[in-house]
Each structure stands twice: as C-alpha cells, then as structure tokens.
Amino acid sequence: MTCSSVQVQPYLLEALEEKFTLHKLDTTTEPDKAARFLRTHRDSIRAVVGTAFVGADAELIDQLPNLEIVSSYSVGVDKIDLAKCKEKGIRVTNCPDVSTDDVADLALGLMLAVSRRLCPIDRYVRSGLWSKLGDYKLTTKQFSGKTVGIIGPGNIGMAIAKRAEAFGCPISYFSRSQKPACINYNYCPTVVDLAANCDILVVACALTPDTRHIINRDVIDALGPEGVLVNIGRGPHVDEAELVSALLEGRLGGAGLDVFQDEPNVPEELFKLDNVVLMPHVGSATVEARKAMADLVVGNLEAHFLNKPLLTPVV
Numbered sequence: 083m084t085c086s087s088v089q090v091q092p093y094l095l096e097a098l099e100e101k102f103t104l105h106k107l108d109t110t111t112e113p114d115k116a117a118r119f120l121r122t123h124r125d126s127i128r129a130v131v132g133t134a135f136v137g138a139d140a141e142l143i144d145q146l147p148n149l150e151i152v153s154s155y156s157v158g159v160d161k162i163d164l165a166k167c168k169e170k171g172i173r174v175t176n177c178p179d180v181s182t183d184d185v186a187d188l189a190l191g192l193m194l195a196v197s198r199r200l201c202p203i204d205r206y207v208r209s210g211l212w213s214k215l216g217d218y219k220l221t222t223k224q225f226s227g228k229t230v231g232i233i234g235p236g237n238i239g240m241a242i243a244k245r246a247e248a249f250g251c252p253i254s255y256f257s258r259s260q261k262p263a264c265i266n267y268n269y270c271p272t273v274v275d276l277a278a279n280c281d282i283l284v285v286a287c288a289l290t291p292d293t294r295h296i297i298n299r300d301v302i303d304a305l306g307p308e309g310v311l312v313n314i315g316r317g318p319h320v321d322e323a324e325l326v327s328a329l330l331e332g333r334l335g336g337a338g339l340d341v342f343q344d345e346p347n348v349p350e351e352l353f354k355l356d357n358v359v360l361m362p363h364v365g366s367a368t369v370e371a372r373k374a375m376a377d378l379v380v381g382n383l384e385a386h387f388l389n390k391p392l393l394t395p396v397v
C-alpha cells in the first residue's frame with residue numbers, strides 16, 4: 083500500500099502501519115526520489131491512500147500494475163482519475179458525511195468573520211491599537227437576516243442552509259434541477275441569477291469539469307460590491323484571478339476562502355485586505371472528523387481485502 087504522507091495524521095498512519103505494509107510517498111520531495119520510490123514498490127502496491135491534496139491521477143495509476151483500490155482520506159474525489167479507475171476495475175472510496183457538520187460550521191464561521199470583520203478587529207486589539215486609537219472603524223455588516231445563496235444543496239450545502247436559517251437568513255440555491263428537499267428555499271436556475279439575488283454566495287458543490295470556474299467574472303459582478311463569496315469547496319471552482327481583481331477593485335464586498343487554486347500558495351494581494359478571511363483548507367480539520375475519516379479509510383481497505391462490501395464506495 084502507498085500513502086501520501088502529507089496532511090495525514092499520525093492516528094491514520096499508525097492504523098495503516100498496524101494492519102498493512104505501508105510505503106509512504108512524500109509528494110513534496112524531489113521528483114527523482116518519488117520516481118525511485120515507485121520503481122521500488124510498484125509491483126507490490128495494491129492500494130493507495132489519497133487525500134484532498136494528493137490523489138491518484140492517470141500517471142500514478144498507470145505506474146501501479148497491481149492497484150486494486152484507492153481509499154481517499156477526503157470527501158472530495160477530484161484528485162482521483164475516476165474514469166481511469168472505472169476502466170481498470172479499480173475501486174474508489176471516500177469519507178462522506180463524517181465531516182459535514184464541521185465544514186458547514188466553518189462556512190458559517192467565514193460568513194460571520196467576513197461580515198463582522200472578526201480577523202482584522204482581533205488584530206487591532208492584539209496590536210494595541212484599541213487603546214491608542216479608540217474604536218475600530220465602523221465597517222462591519224450585519225449577518226443575521228442576509229440572504230444566503232448556496233451552490234450545491236448536497237449534504238454540506240443543506241447543513242449550511244440549516245445553520246444560516248437559524249440566523250434568520252432566507253436561503254436560495256442553484257443546482258442543475260430543483261430539489262424536493264429544498265421546498266422552502268428559493269430555486270435559481272443559473273448561478274448568475276443566484277448571485278444577483280443573494281448577499282452571501284457559498285460554493286458547496288463537488289469539483290467536476292462542469293463546476294470548474296463556476297464562479298467567473300459574470301457571477302462576481304452579479305454578486306456585486308456588497309456581496310460576499312464563501313468557498314469551502316475547491317479552489318478551482320473560482321476563477322481566482324477574477325476574484326482577486328474584483329476584491330482589489332472593490333467590485334466584490336468580501337470573501338471567506340478555505341480553498342485556493344494552487345494550494346498552499348495563496349495570492350499575496352489578498353493578504354492586505356480586511357474584507358477577506360483566509361483559511362488553509364481546514365474545513366474538515368477537527369480532531370473528531372479526522373478520526374472518523376481515518377476509521378473510514380482503514381475500514382474500506384479492510385472490507386476490500388476481506389472481500390466484503392465497501393463502506394463508502396464511489397467507484
């Protein structure tokens with residue numbers, strides 16, 4: 083088995099080491115070392131453990147002739163070449179449901195933090211400016227009662243909607259078709275329509291070729307100078323260059339971002355903006371969720387090698 087050791091907690095590594103023969107591929111190392119690693123272990127590897135950051139692309143899959151399963155320590159499977167796995171009969175599993183509450187909590191945290199400027203105000207107090215200059219400038223906006231627009235009313239999107247409702251926020255949503263579970267929410271047939279009719283727009287859908295750059299210039303313009311974008315999905319959902327220029331030019335009111343186009347690189351122009359909150363892709367990063375995810379990764383592998391039904395199959 084191989085496992086990308088970046089972002090994997092010791093609990094998971096220990097469980098994998100206890101039950102399987104584990105080879106750790108450090109994807110941050112020089113390409114030569116990774117190539118040597120694969121040449122040495124290619125024939126013995128029957129399973130890959132991926133993450134939200136490093137999965138199994140066509141190139142890796144092609145180098146592993148005996149690969150049977152990719153068990154991803156993530157909800158999203160956008161870093162795995164699913165078509166290739168299907169074609170080769172390689173099983174794929176992920177970790178759905180167990181981090182839904184945590185990701186939704188973070189989305190609400192970002193909405194509140196951007197609206198109420200929690201991060202710059204915290205910095206203001208820490209740097210001693212409160213006692214020197216007096217109150218922080220009155221720039222914060224009310225969050226309660228604002229219309230929240232959700233792209234992708236799946237498990238995470240619905241958990242965000244439920245939380246926002248408790249703040250008195252009307253909910254609108256976009257998906258390819260109207261959802262019976264969203265009977266109390268306002269359906270918008272296009273993302274531009276949704277952006278034009280909400281105050282805070284949240285990306286909560288899976289990343290697929292169809293949803294890449296679902297947030298483009300037209301959507302940003304429709305959201306407008308008072309609007310806030312929250313992204314707890316994936317960086318490539320957003321045309322990041324357009325987002326950065328809209329924020330710098332004041333064409334967008336603010337953004338709460340947990341994910342970026344080229345992680346861990348974040349556009350430095352954003353660092354100086356008080357209307358932007360930046361997180362290092364930590365939506366599911368709670369001790370509780372990550373333990374449950376680790377248990378699912380191991381449980382899926384055990385099920386596979388015991389010829390039992392997979393716990394959370396994707397392919």
Ligand SMILES: O=CC(=O)O
Binds near residue numbers: 158181366
């Ligand atoms: O981004 C995190 C995940 O997909 O679990």
